[in-house]
Amino acid sequence: MKLIYQQVLSFFAVIAVTILLLGISFSRMTKSFMYNNRWDQLERYSDGLVEQSLTANRKTGKTAFNIKKLDNYEAFLKNQSVHFTIYQPNEKPLYPKNQETDKITSSEWKRLKNNQMIRKTDEITAENKNNNNPAMLEVLKPYYYNNKLLAVIGVGLYTSEVNSTLNKINRDLVKALIISLIVSMIISFFISRRLNRRxxxxxxxxxxxxxxxxxxRLVNQGKDEIDELTTDFNHMTENLEKSADEIQRQEERRQEFLADAAHEMRTPLTTINGILEGVKYDIIPADSRGKSLDLMMSETQRLIRLVNENLDYEKIRSNTIPLHETKFNAYDAMHQLPGQISAKASAANDEIVIDAPKNFPVYADYDRFVQIMVNISTNAIQFTKDGVITVKGFRNKEDNAAVLEISDTGIGMSNEQAQNIFERYYKADASRRSGKYGESGLGLAIVHQLVEQHGGTIEVSSELGVGTTFTITFPDENSKKQDDE
Ligand SMILES: Nc1ncnc2c1ncn2[C@@H]1O[C@H](COP(=O)(O)OP(=O)(O)OP(=O)(O)O)[C@@H](O)[C@H]1O
Ligand SMILES: [Mg+2]
Structure with a gap:
């Protein structure tokens, strides 16, 4: 059943029961009030009758009813539909003459002789109906004179008189109750409808x-339980929105990490693949075979480290890739570079020149250092045909940082292009990309992030048609600490 009908029904039940109880108790109250009223009135008639028609003989002290006065009084009371009977102490009726005798029961006589007044009503019983005796409302009152029972006067009124008034009141009451029931139903319907809408x-x-x-979000007036529910609902959607945003952010981050990892895996995989091809077709000169296998091994290890570092879910979630910074001589790492990118370089017919002092200390994460070097040199090859790529390493003037300078003699960039190259997915000119190596526009964004993590700097100077130079500094451990302070 719909909620609105349930509510209306429950309202109806409550109101109907209340009204019914009220109606019953009210009609009972009115009935007893009216009966008491009438009994009082009958008693007054009875007293009046005795006062007016009972006379005492001064000489003998005997009392007697004056029949003439009684007749007058009877006529007067008849007008009011009231009947009276005077009984003698011997239980016989005295007036009116033709009155039946069995009107007062013996137990009533007992009480009357004990000077108790009796108020009674005989409701319409089957017997009364059969005898054609209408129900009566009656007062029986004993009168004493000099401690001697003088007479008992019964004054009665047909209950139909009283009941017709009562019935009228009851009818009005029922009407009022029905109207109030209908009105309250209508009100309850509107209240329920309003609740239902909310x-x-x-x-x-x-x-x-x-x-x-x-x-x-829902509007909240802060008035009742539904408003409290609304507040809770709003809290819930707020939290859901936050978690949905967080999930979205993490999904984006995960995709970024995956894209970055894939980007970084491409170079070592190409190198390994190149060496394997060389082995298969036996085109690697015998004297450089050992070197090639070393390179393959170091690239495989780098790959494993890369996978371990980059694809750790927790690190992706917290957006941190830890650096394992150490002080190392970058001479070897730099001299391994030509081997790592030789396939690409020979395809573009580029010469690679490495220029670094035998002792070239760098404070950095070794793998990240290689990653930076490979990314920038790959770009250089990508945008240089038949040219020279120079990778130069030296200490800066203050001797507190290592500097890596990678320059090419390629197509170069305009100033405007150079400003945007560190953006993720930026490619200076979509038509310019070779498609062979550079594909996503991620390389420099990754490099930029790594250099920043090292606390270093990266700068680019480029001229269209002349070439490009990237300058990267890796501060030493000490100078970094000083910076922090
Ligand atoms: N040495 C360079 N000479 C000329 N343009 C360059 C050079 N290095 C980078 N660029 C420009 O900067 C853009 C961004 O380089 P980035 O390495 O971020 O992306 P990509 O090389 O295009 O793709 P990916 O590195 O993801 O494979 C390049 O597309 C290119 O337009
Ligand atoms: Mg690139």
Missing amino acids: INVLRDAANQVTKGNYRI
Whole structure:
């Protein structure tokens, strides 16, 4: 059953029961009030009758009813539909003459003789109906004179008189109750409808949330439980929105990491593949075979480290890739570079010149250092045909940092292009890319991030048609600490 009908029904039940109870108790109250009223009135008639028609003989002290006065009084009371009977102490009726005798029971006589007044009503019983005796409302009152029972006067009124008034009151009462029931039903219907609308608003909003709309917020008047529910609902959508954003951010981060890792794996895999091809077709000169296998091994190890470092889910989640910085002589690493990129270099017919002092200390993460060098030299080959790529290493003037300078004699870039190359997915000229090696526009973004992590700097100077030079500094451990301070 719909909520609105349930509510209306429950309102109805409560109101109907309340009204019924009220109605019953009210009609009982009115009945007893009216009966008491009438009994009082009958008692007054009875007293009046005795006062007016009972006379005492002064000489003998005997009392007697004046029949003439009684007749007058009877006529007067008849007008009011009231009947009276006077009984003698011997339980016989005295007036009116033709009155039946069995009107007062013996137990009633007992009470009367004990000077107790009796108020009674005989409701319409089957017997009364059969005898054609209408029900009566009656007062029986004993009168004493000099401690001697003088007479008992019964004054009665047909209950139909009282009941017709009562019925009228009851009818009015029922009418009023029905009207108030209808009015309260209408009011309860509107209240329920309003509540239902508010619940429906919440339901629609919940549906929206199911469909993935977490931005939804409901207006809250802060008045009742539904408003409290609304507040909770708003909290819920707020939290859902936050977690959805977080999930989205993490998904993006994960994709970035995967793309970066794939980018960095390409070079070692190409190198290894080149060497394997050389072995297969036996084109590696015998004297450089050992060197090639060394290179292959170091590239494989680098690859393993790369996979371990970059694809750790926790690191992706917290967006940190730890650096294992050490002080090492970069001479060997630099001289391994031509082997790592030789395939690309010979395809572009580029010469690679390495220029580094025998002792060239660098404070950096070894793998990242190689990664930076490989990325920039790969770019240099990519944008240089039949040219020279020079990779130069030296200490800066203050001798507190290592400098790596990679220059080419390639196509160069305009100033505007050079400003954007560190952006992720930026490619200066989509038509310019070779497609063979450079594909995603990620290389320099990765390099930039790595250099920053090392606390170093990267600069580019380039001239269209002349060439490009990248200058990277790796500060020493000490100078980095000083910077921190
Ligand atoms: N040595 C260079 N000479 C001329 N342009 C360069 C040079 N190095 C980088 N660029 C320009 O900077 C852009 C960004 O370089 P980046 O290494 O980030 O991406 P990519 O080489 O195009 O692709 P990826 O490195 O992801 O394979 C290049 O597309 C190119 O336009
Ligand atoms: Mg690149």
